Every structure is written in structure tokens, then in C-alpha cells.
Amino acid sequence: MQLQNAMQKLYPIINETEDEQLKTAAKLLDERIAYPESFVTLLGETSAGKTSLINGMFGQEVLPVSSRPTTGTVIELYEDDYENDITAYALLKNAKLRPLTMQEFQVQSKHPGRDVDRLRLSIPRMPHNLTGMRLFDTPGYDSIHDTHENVLKEFIPNSDVIIYVVNYRVGIGESDALFLEYVKDHLHEHIKFFLVVNRVPSGITKQDKRIREIVGYGQDLLHQNIEPFLVESISGDGQKLPQANELWKATSQEIQSSERVAQLKWVLQGYQNQLLDQAEIHWRKKKARFEASEEEMMFVEEKISELNEKKVLARNMIHETFSTIEVQLPKYFQHIEKQSVIEVEKEVKQVNKWTSAEECIAFVNHHYLKRQIKMGADEINDYIQRELTHLNDRLDELINQAIVEFETDIKAASDRFAPVVDSVARSVANKVADNAVKTLLASYGGRGGAGAGVANLAKKGLKNVGKVFGKTFSRDTHNALAKFLSKIGATSTRNISIAITIGIEGLIYVIEANRWQGKLIKGVEKSVDQWKSETNQMVIKDLKELQEQNLDTLNSQFDAFLSIIEEDDNQQYDETLIHKINQQLQEIEKLRTVMQKEGIAQ
Incomplete structure (x- = not known):
């Protein structure tokens, strides 16, 4: 079964859900295949x-x-x-x-x-x-x-x-x-x-x-x-x-290249499977709501409430940690500013070391001050990494334990909701829980989307993981944190280079006997102060973006399980509807079996 043939069989299943986001995602995926x-x-x-x-x-x-x-x-x-x-x-x-x-x-x-x-x-x-x-x-x-x-x-x-x-x-x-x-x-x-x-x-x-x-x-x-x-x-x-x-x-x-074509095919097959998973979750939610007893519903709602409390606790942990970092950062920048000026002043006042003012100014400009700032930026990186690594360890423990307990309790107490939890767990393992596949394809999947390239799809169409809740949160945050920390270094170096241009470079043209050292030190103070102000603002801005990424990852872990009860859409649950639900689940299973046999299901 080729990709386009699979889409022809997938379309009716998606359309039957009457979910506009899923239907849009299927359309965009079809465009990517074509x-x-x-x-x-x-x-x-x-x-x-x-x-x-x-x-x-x-x-x-x-x-x-x-x-x-x-x-x-x-x-x-x-x-x-x-x-x-x-x-x-x-x-x-x-x-x-x-x-x-x-x-x-x-x-x-x-x-x-x-x-x-x-x-x-x-x-x-x-x-x-x-x-x-x-x-x-x-x-x-x-x-x-x-x-x-x-x-x-x-x-x-x-x-x-x-x-x-x-x-x-x-x-x-x-x-x-x-x-x-x-x-x-x-x-x-x-x-x-x-x-x-x-x-x-x-x-x-x-x-x-x-x-x-x-x-x-x-x-x-x-x-x-x-x-x-x-x-x-x-x-x-x-x-x-x-x-x-x-x-x-x-x-x-x-x-x-054949490798890139094969890679794109594999990724698009993965998206087809993810859409199929989302359709299955849609119908299993309806089936569970229709068949579950009042006692089962009350039990599931109680467990959802308990899980939501854990989510709130995790969100508070994130907010508190990032707020602490934001408060502490100006202190680190002030310390680095003070220490850098002290170290440069010591170096400049070693009169016997310099053969000329020009030599000293060039050394401070091109090497010494930048080295001091780099050491300071490394110190800030180390502090942020320590705080966020500690946060990540605490979140891992909280999230994994909370969701595993939720899944275990639901499956032990409700035969009706056990299949829903199984389907959701599979989608979480594939990182397409809840609306993730819909928003992903809407943003990246269509022809000419902002990230429709093969590499981007491959990066986002992740493989199945053997263990559903094995440090999934830390893998996401690790990549974001690494990019954030590398940016601090690049931003810091760029800002000090600009500040030096403004504060120091012109001094070499206005050197006066016995006064150049004081002017150089004042230029350093001006440059470092500008670096501190601009870099602190940039780091705070990027820190807020990193916080939002953490919160988004947290939501993706919790929300799929928190929404296992189908929202009351005032739909009349009768024998006709339950027949349609069972029929759709059979069609999904039939298509998945065919896709597995032909190497499309992953």
C-alpha cells in the first residue's frame, strides 16, 4: 500500500470523527505526500x-x-x-x-x-x-x-x-x-x-x-x-x-537522494499512523462514555482531579524555579561586572609589562576583557544549569510517578476506560498526545509550511519508545536547555564586542601621556556596564521562552490523560451511535493491520 493509497483509506476514517483539526491535519499531510x-x-x-x-x-x-x-x-x-x-x-x-x-x-x-x-x-x-x-x-x-x-x-x-x-x-x-x-x-x-x-x-x-x-x-x-x-x-x-x-x-x-526520499517516506508513514491513533482515541472516548457505569465515571473523574492536582504542583515547581533564577541573575551580572573591572585594572597597572599604551589597549580590547566576560558567562551558565537540572530531576519523579499511578488505577478499576488509557499512552509515547499531531501538521506539514522540509519532519516525527514514561520529560528539556545555554555564550560575546567598540576602541587615537590607563579603565567600566545591561535583558527574555517550553512539555504529558472523558457534546447515545463507534474502531484496526503487513505502520 503506497502512501497515497493509505491516505485514501484514512480520509473516510478521519472525516467520520467530524474533528475539524484532524481533518485539516489529514489534508495538510496529503499535500506533503503529493x-x-x-x-x-x-x-x-x-x-x-x-x-x-x-x-x-x-x-x-x-x-x-x-x-x-x-x-x-x-x-x-x-x-x-x-x-x-x-x-x-x-x-x-x-x-x-x-x-x-x-x-x-x-x-x-x-x-x-x-x-x-x-x-x-x-x-x-x-x-x-x-x-x-x-x-x-x-x-x-x-x-x-x-x-x-x-x-x-x-x-x-x-x-x-x-x-x-x-x-x-x-x-x-x-x-x-x-x-x-x-x-x-x-x-x-x-x-x-x-x-x-x-x-x-x-x-x-x-x-x-x-x-x-x-x-x-x-x-x-x-x-x-x-x-x-x-x-x-x-x-x-x-x-x-x-x-x-x-x-x-x-x-x-x-x-x-534515495536516503532522503526513504527518510521522508518513513516520516510521512509515521504521521499517517499518528492520525490513525488520534481517530482511535476519539472513538474510544465516546465508547467509554457510553458504556461506563455511573460508579466508573465517578471513579475516573476522581482520578482525573487527583492527576490535575499533580499537574498544578508541577507547574508551580517550574514557576518557582524560573522566578528564583530571574531574581538571582542580576546579582550574578553585578558580580561579574565588578570582578571583570578589577581584573582588567590589575592587568593595566602592571606598568613594566607594557612597551606602549597601544599594546595594552589592544590586549585588553581583543583578548583580556573578552576572556573575563567569557568566564563570567560560563559562571552564569553553570548556575542556570544546576538549577534547571535539579528542577528536571524533581519533575521527572513527580510526572512519571503521577501518570503511571493514574494509568494503573484506571486500568485496574474500569474495563471501559482501560482501552482509552492504552491508546493515550501509545500516543504519549509517540509524542502526539491530545492535539499535538493536529497543531504539528498545521504548523509544519502542508505544502510550503514553515517547516515542511524533510529534516524538520524527521526531527519532529519521533520513533516509538520502548518505555512510555522513561524520562520523556528530561529528553525534551535537555535539548532546549542546551540551546539556551549555548545562546548565552554567543549573546554575551557579541554584546561585549559591540560594547568594546563603543567604549574602548577609540581610545587609541586620544592617548595622552600618563592618562591613558585611567581612560582605558573608564572605557572598560562603560563597556562592561553596557554588556551587563543588554545581556541580562536578553537572558531574561530567553529564560521566559525556555520556561514556556517547559510548561508546554508538562502540558503534553498531563493533558492527554486529563481529557480521557469525552466532553459532553449533547450527542444522543443510542444503539445507532454505539454501532457506528464499533464499526469505526473495526475499520481503524483493519487499516492498521494492513499498514503493518505492508510496512507502513510503525
Whole structure:
């Protein structure tokens, strides 16, 4: 049974539930099966040449290029064979599409409106056999646009291929290094990383010393081997656009590889099974409500109330821990500020150590102050990790014990609700409890969704786990915590670099005899104070996001079990309805058996 045939059999089952979210999820899944797509994201500093590479791919200037930063928002390019010409759209923050003239597109690409999430270009046919690719041109990481960092973070984890572009002469600069540290924490086995060295002088090969330096540094930052692609500088013989045929050939081979096709098939099969599970839960809830005695209902309601109390207790644990961290963080930042200034002052006042003021200022600017700040950021990381690891251990114990006890009690006391609990437990093990599969597919699954790429689906379509309640909470929070902690380091380093530029770098031009040390120390104080203020605010903001992730994970663990009693929908429970319920459960079991035999059920 092929995927599309399975969908034809699954559709009637989903439609019978009359659940609009499930029906929408099935429709979006069907679109993903009919139109498999891969996401390719271009990253790099401003003016590294990302946009020019895309224009070179098409052989014409489809995107605006200038010496100033030209990409003010993410620009998405995708193939649509219903269009005869390149057509522009603005995807708005309310998820609506607004058609644009090409002139309007040019303006919006530099200065997007406040209601614009990203821009789209519909292409009649992708060149270089890149069918099924959605290509995203992103703003530079070092760009002046405040919203770029958040935009990029939405696309990196959802990519199948990341193409990172650097300039041959500039190489991997400080902004690149900071950003690649962030990229590293979002790479996984399903994301392919290509490094493009752009504007390479003619005759240079991959064995060139400069190329090997760039590639080596990139591999050190990402902790993995990197496949480099060289793009020659535009020659003066009439050529206007860079040529990167090897890059696009490799990209095409990657997104159309048999491994990636098989991976996508496996993931989509998993979603079909998850929809089938949700349909089964829907009917089992109705059947239990119809058949259960009044005593059984009262018992289940009592157990639900007890479980909800445990959920409230767990939520309070999360709120209390994060509130404590938020209160303590300013104290840590103040301590780091004070200690960093003391250590720099000690170093600066070692008069015999420095041959000149310029030497000392350069040492403090490029090395010593940044090292002190990094040590302080590590101290903050250690504190947050200790607090959240302790919280996680307490939550693991509470959640696992509470849910296992709930499941055991219900199955021991009610034959009617035991099948409901079994079905819900299976869905929790697959991480699609309650509305998870509906919201997941609504957000990521349809054609052109924000995360419809193969890698993103594979990351979210998780395998069955052998033990339903084996530290599931800690696995979720561990990944989120690791990314949060890595971001503190990157944010801290970036903020101190900016602060140094403002507070110290100019001193070298105003050095006065016997006064430079005091001016340098005052510059350090100003820089560290700015670092403290900006980084503390950013960490607090990200901490709140991490707290919401913890609460969402907590809800996913509890809510599926808390909702095992079908809501009273004023539906008349009679023999006709119970016949329909039993018939639907038989159809679900029949389809699952067929899917298992043909390797679709997982």
C-alpha cells in the first residue's frame, strides 16, 4: 500500500470523527505526500554574496543586489508550475498572502512592512534539476536589522541543506564564528552543511592555503567535516553573475537522494499512523462514555482531579524555579561586572609589562576583557544549569510517578476506560498526545509550511519508545536547555564586542601621556556596564521562552490523560451511535493491520 493509497483509506476514517483539526491535519499531510519538498537556507554575513549566488543560479537578476545590505527579510523562492512568470507575494504575519508587483517586491525586500513575515517568489521552473526545493535567502547575521536574528532561528532548525557563504578575502569573521556556534547546536544528522567560499580569485583550488584555513576554522567551530565549494570572482569579460554549478548539482543530489526520499517516506508513514491513533482515541472516548457505569465515571473523574492536582504542583515547581533564577541573575551580572573591572585594572597597572599604551589597549580590547566576560558567562551558565537540572530531576519523579499511578488505577478499576488509557499512552509515547499531531501538521506539514522540509519532519516525527514514561520529560528539556545555554555564550560575546567598540576602541587615537590607563579603565567600566545591561535583558527574555517550553512539555504529558472523558457534546447515545463507534474502531484496526503487513505502520 503506497502512501497515497493509505491516505485514501484514512480520509473516510478521519472525516467520520467530524474533528475539524484532524481533518485539516489529514489534508495538510496529503499535500506533503503529493508535493514532497526540501528546504535549503542560505546564511552568511551581509554582502557575502548570497543574493548574487541565487541570481547566478537563475542566470538573471531576480533578487535586488547593491553594495549595501539588500535583504531586509527572508525571501523564499519555490517552484510553482501553475505560474507562467515569476510572481511575487508577501506572506503576512497573520498567515495571509498578499500579491505584489515586482516593483513592490523590490521595495519590500529592502524595507519590509511591519505586517510582513517574509517574501515569496513563485518560480515556474527551478533550474539545475532543483525540483522540490524551497530556497530561502536570509538577512546577514551582522545586519543592522533587529529582527533578523529571530527570523534566522526559525529557519535554521527546519532546513534540509544549509549553505553558508563567506568571502575569500574576509574568511570566517567574528560575526560568522558567533553565528556558526549557534548553527552548531541546531545541526543534526538530517541537515547537510555546505560551505561556499565566494569571490575566489581565478586559478585558486581547494588546496590553496587560504581555502584550507577557512575550511579548517569552520570545521573546528562546527565539530564536523565540511564540504567546501569555490565560486570564482566575476570576471571582466562580460560575465555579470557568479557561477556555482557544482554547488547546485550537489544540492540537487542531496535533496533528491534515495536516503532522503526513504527518510521522508518513513516520516510521512509515521504521521499517517499518528492520525490513525488520534481517530482511535476519539472513538474510544465516546465508547467509554457510553458504556461506563455511573460508579466508573465517578471513579475516573476522581482520578482525573487527583492527576490535575499533580499537574498544578508541577507547574508551580517550574514557576518557582524560573522566578528564583530571574531574581538571582542580576546579582550574578553585578558580580561579574565588578570582578571583570578589577581584573582588567590589575592587568593595566602592571606598568613594566607594557612597551606602549597601544599594546595594552589592544590586549585588553581583543583578548583580556573578552576572556573575563567569557568566564563570567560560563559562571552564569553553570548556575542556570544546576538549577534547571535539579528542577528536571524533581519533575521527572513527580510526572512519571503521577501518570503511571493514574494509568494503573484506571486500568485496574474500569474495563471501559482501560482501552482509552492504552491508546493515550501509545500516543504519549509517540509524542502526539491530545492535539499535538493536529497543531504539528498545521504548523509544519502542508505544502510550503514553515517547516515542511524533510529534516524538520524527521526531527519532529519521533520513533516509538520502548518505555512510555522513561524520562520523556528530561529528553525534551535537555535539548532546549542546551540551546539556551549555548545562546548565552554567543549573546554575551557579541554584546561585549559591540560594547568594546563603543567604549574602548577609540581610545587609541586620544592617548595622552600618563592618562591613558585611567581612560582605558573608564572605557572598560562603560563597556562592561553596557554588556551587563543588554545581556541580562536578553537572558531574561530567553529564560521566559525556555520556561514556556517547559510548561508546554508538562502540558503534553498531563493533558492527554486529563481529557480521557469525552466532553459532553449533547450527542444522543443510542444503539445507532454505539454501532457506528464499533464499526469505526473495526475499520481503524483493519487499516492498521494492513499498514503493518505492508510496512507502513510503525
